[in-house]
Amino acid sequence: MNPLRIFSTSIFLFFGLTVFAQKSSLWKEVQPGVWKSQIGNSRHISLLQAAGGNALHDALKLLPNSHFPLSKDDIKIQIIDKKIYLRFPLNQEEQIFGLGLNFQSVNQRGRILNLHVDHYGGKDNGRTHAPVPFYVSSKGYGVLIDAAAYMTVYAGSNVRADAKHPAPIQDRNSDKNWDSQPPSDVLEVLIPADGASIYVFAGPSPMQVVQRYNLFNGGGYLPPKWGLxxxxxxxxxxxxxxxxxxxxxxxxxxxxxxxxxxxxxxxxxxxxxxxxxxxxxxxxxxxxxxxxxxxxxxxxxxxxxxxxxxxxxxxxxxxxxxxxxxxxxxxxxxxxxxxxxxxxxxxxxxxxxxxxxxxxxxxxxxxxxxxxxxxxxxxxxxxxxxxxxxxxxxxxxxxxxxxxxxxxxxxxxxxxxxxxxxxxxxxxxxxxxxxxxxxxxxxxxxxxxxxxxxxxxxxxxxxxxxxxxxxxxxxxxxxxxxxxxxxxxxxxxxxxxxxxxxxxxxxxxxPYLYTTFAQYRFEGKPPFRAMNLVDGFGFKPVGMKGKVDGTDNPYGMSIKNDIKDQYMMGDFILVAPMFAGEKTRDVYLPEGKWYDFYTGKLVGENQKIQISPSLDKIPLFVKDGALIPMVPVHRQAPKDGQAFALEIRHYGQKAGTWKLYDDDGRTFNFEKGAHSWTEFGVKQAANGQLEAYPKQVAPKSNFGYLPEITWTFMTK
Missing domain, CATH: 3.20.20.80 (Glycosidases)
Incomplete structure (x- = not known):
């Protein structure tokens, strides 16, 4: 028994194995919106201990207050023969993201992953460079398993006999909608260890889940300017x-x-x-x-x-x-x-x-x-x-x-x-x-x-x-x-x-990219973001019935439709890369109006568009009201004492504000307060026209920019 008595147990024998079946679990809120449960024995080393991060408590407090995001009664934990069996509930429409650095799929629901540090071998099977045992739900919560062990995740891939929401019974002989992989209402994990720490992260949005996870681990890293x-x-x-x-x-x-x-x-x-x-x-x-x-x-x-x-x-x-x-x-x-x-x-x-x-x-x-x-x-x-x-x-x-x-x-x-x-x-x-x-x-x-x-x-x-x-x-x-x-x-x-x-x-x-990394450091927002983390992104994955093939797909396995070839850089810029041999591509725009980065022209709103870009441009789209700080062309990041002229571009018709971050670009003095956040904005003047402010960067806030600001309104 665990001397800490984190959870109560009952003991029985089954085929000669000692089984610890959890009756109740103590979930302790260890940081704002983050709960921990220690299962079994504490091991002498864990993933988080090896990483060495320290939670940024004050930053976590700034995120929305939230209650424990799951039904505790639906979380099941057993220790059988010194192995941990975890079970978490899944709703019917829930999507699961994360579970390692995967190269071919985004929504991991329905997959079986053997999380194991390895060279990536061409298949999303869990053996990858960063097999992180953390998943984010589209319902706005996340789960981390802190154990330095190879573990197997069944991400809604298998149906239990005691399912709370059983899959429909189908007959392959007569039912054209028969599915070789019936829907499961649980995510299960097998950990070959007798101890692990389990963390649950609240949202309420998937982005806020990721923010909590990053801030809990010390915030994102802010590179030196030369690193960018x-x-x-x-x-x-x-x-x-x-x-x-x-x-x-x-x-x-x-x-x-x-x-x-x-x-x-x-x-x-x-x-x-x-x-x-x-x-x-x-x-x-x-x-x-x-x-x-x-x-x-x-x-x-x-x-x-x-x-x-x-x-x-x-x-x-x-x-x-x-x-x-x-x-x-x-x-x-x-x-x-x-x-x-x-x-x-x-x-x-x-x-x-x-x-x-x-x-x-x-x-x-x-x-x-x-x-x-x-x-x-x-x-x-x-x-x-x-x-x-x-x-x-x-x-x-x-x-x-x-x-x-x-x-x-x-x-x-x-x-x-x-x-x-x-x-x-x-x-x-x-x-x-x-x-x-x-x-x-x-x-x-x-x-x-x-x-x-x-x-x-x-x-x-x-x-x-x-x-x-x-x-x-x-x-x-x-x-x-x-x-x-x-x-x-x-x-x-x-x-x-x-x-x-x-x-x-x-x-x-x-300036925009450096501020985006500062958001990673201070707010936990990843600098490059999946569309599924963007508010108002309405795309829903469609499970398409696969074509039956006697050799490659004898059971007509479903094929998932992910958005995996576009992403956000920071708050405002949507990046849609082109690939050799392709002359056109689809782009899925979230809610609100979106504009072409290069021209400022409206391209769409909450819809799928098809584009045919020239070879010399990577397709970039910008949110309505976006403020994009830029500097003139230069070969290298600024050195001590070097300052660049600052241009701020505004896109669309909406008013808006944004804060530009700056520091010396090379030391950790920013952690002691040697940094600045300068708010820029566009507001509607009394005559109905858009008006920009400020006109200068305040000297006390300035590390690498000349005082005068050039404002450019890209959308005419």
């Missing part, structure tokens, strides 16, 4: 001279560039890694980093965390590592303070102290034949399964803490993440390369508190190149990953201008 510029990852064996030459080529083409990705060749040995500079390719690493800094660039170093026998770290850390190797490298047990301390000392001395800006952390996800097996043991007693689920979180938390101690914001890349990661400075990437699926992943990332980049690596045509570049410029990290072939943004000269234009547009939108 453009990044180029250079070929694997580039030397410091090669990289400087690469940076100069971006200057020659007047193409944006704020940070450089340095790939494995910077190590004196990699796969496994030394984490020490190669003396041949990088004989003067500090001078190299100083040169980049003078060019306005930050360096981001690739690594995987497996220690090479050639590293000076090897001898000291060996006793704090696992029983199995990865690429013949030691796997540090980062649940142990000793291992963390040794790695920190090594990294700070060799990287942070000489000016490194961040990391790309590779191969902490899978495959099974590369990463440590589940029979691995670790000196802390942490199981290999637990370690698999938390390793990416621990490396993120550990490295980000080093930068914070130096009062320096960082921004990097990671291959594995999990619950609680919203406050960590990393964007997920992988080796998969479907453009459409990349956009679906971007949509899904907004439900689970992670960031994702639809990076560009290569293309078969100029059309595909420009369409991919457009998408990446409207994502959390605008990245060209040229590690394998040295591709440049201008590799297809016939679309160089279109590619340059969209990269420049991202830089012009930096």
């Amino acid at each position: 510029g453009f990044t180029q990852r250079v070929p694997t064996l580039f030397s410091q001279d090669d990289i400087i030459k690469e940076a100069k080529s971006f200057e020659a083409h007047q193409f944006p560039l704020d940070f450089i990705g340095v790939e494995p060749g910077w190590h004196s040995a990699s796969y496994p890694c030394t984490f020490e500079w190669d003396p041949g390719r990088f004989p003067r690493p500090k001078a190299f980093l100083d040169t980049l800094s003078r060019m306005g660039l930050s360096a981001n170093l690739w690594l995987n965390p497996y220690v090479s026998p050639k590293s000076s770290l090897y001898a000291g850390i060996k006793k704090y590592t696992g029983s199995h190797l990865v690429w013949n490298g030691l796997v540090p047990d980062f649940t142990m303070a000793e291992a963390r301390k040794l790695v920190k000392t090594h990294f700070v001395k060799n990287h942070l102290d000489i000016g490194v800006g961040g990391y790309k952390i590779d191969e902490v996800d899978g495959y099974d034949h590369w990463i440590w097996p589940d029979v691995t043991t670790f000196p802390s007693g942490t199981s290999a399964e637990q370690m698999r689920q938390i390793y990416g979180l621990m490396v993120q938390e550990m490295t980000s803490s080093w930068f914070k101690e130096k009062n320096k914001r960082t921004y990097g890349l990671i291959r594995a993440s999990n619950a609680g990661a919203s406050s960590l400075p990393y964007v997920i990437y992988n080796d998969y390369y479907s453009h459409k699926d990349f956009i679906t992943a971007l949509v899904n990332s907004s439900f689970i508190g992670v960031l994702w980049t639809p990076e560009v690596r290569a293309s078969k045509s100029a059309e595909e190149w420009v369409r991919r570049m457009q998408s990446v410029c409207f994502s959390p990290m605008a990245m060209l990953n040229a590690w394998s072939d040295g591709t440049k943004p201008w590799s297809f000269p016939e679309v160089e201008k279109a590619v340059s234009d969209v990269a420049n547009l991202r830089m012009q939108l930096l």
Whole structure:
């Protein structure tokens, strides 16, 4: 029995198994609108503990008051043979979002997912880079299972014999509407562990559920301004001279560039890694980093965390590592303070102290034949399964803490993440390369508190190149990953201008984008948002009867119709990417009037529209009353003392207000009050005309803008 007596139990035997059947559960409100129940034994490590976030209580208090959003009597919990069986109710029309970084589906209802950190293998089966055990209901609540374990979620996929709302009885021989997957009224989870923490998040809207989840985990991360510029990852064996030459080529083409990705060749040995500079390719690493800094660039170093026998770290850390190797490298047990301390000392001395800006952390996800097996043991007693689920979180938390101690914001890349990661400075990437699926992943990332980049690596045509570049410029990290072939943004000269234009547009939108990330930090709103999180989005998924095929679909399984190829960037901009080979596409507009970003013309209201955009533009639509702050074209994020002229565009006919965020763009001084929110607005004057205010940015509120504001009314 749990000594905390969180819930009462009855005990009986069934086929020789001890069964703990829950009678009642104590749900304790641990933060405003967030309830917790501890099931069974407390385990020594969990997902949220590994992520290390701290709830933002004051921000949570600002969200609407809400009662526990589910019927407690309909939540069932059992522990059978040291495994937890959870059951949550589902209404007939309820949609389920989240449950990991999925690449092909948005509404997860009816799916079975085995949540397991892994390289994404092309199917939404739960094995993915961020198998976050958190789901958001269209009814306005969310559920998080905080357990570092592989778990199976039956998201309304199977019907119980004791169903409260039983599925209709059908006869396949006579009923044309017979369904091979009858509707279920429960979501069930199997956790192979004898303890877990369960959290329920109130809404009342799906967006407010996500806000509570992010704020509970420390709020979203606010990147440095340079992190929102453009990044180029250079070929694997580039030397410091090669990289400087690469940076100069971006200057020659007047193409944006704020940070450089340095790939494995910077190590004196990699796969496994030394984490020490190669003396041949990088004989003067500090001078190299100083040169980049003078060019306005930050360096981001690739690594995987497996220690090479050639590293000076090897001898000291060996006793704090696992029983199995990865690429013949030691796997540090980062649940142990000793291992963390040794790695920190090594990294700070060799990287942070000489000016490194961040990391790309590779191969902490899978495959099974590369990463440590589940029979691995670790000196802390942490199981290999637990370690698999938390390793990416621990490396993120550990490295980000080093930068914070130096009062320096960082921004990097990671291959594995999990619950609680919203406050960590990393964007997920992988080796998969479907453009459409990349956009679906971007949509899904907004439900689970992670960031994702639809990076560009290569293309078969100029059309595909420009369409991919457009998408990446409207994502959390605008990245060209040229590690394998040295591709440049201008590799297809016939679309160089279109590619340059969209990269420049991202830089012009930096005030809007930076404020959107500030909303993530202070309010919990994801910067890139699924349409299902938008108020007034009226699209309803339709389950279409699949065509019977004796081989591929013998039971005529239903096909769900998701909106998975459009999304919001911040409060006002709807992004509808185009894909190679497509000349037209449908766009679903939420309630209210929507306008073309480029022209200010009305395009529709609460309806489906079909568009045929030109190749040089990514389709963008803006809400009525939107205020979009912009700056002139510039190659890099502003430096200390640099100020840009501010233009604010107004779209449509409605009055409205919006607050522009600013700070120094690089330190954590904003957490101590060194930041500003400046309210801008458009109101209706006595003569009926729209009038804008203010005309200047107040000096005390200004970090990076000139005082005078140019107002542009886009809709005539």
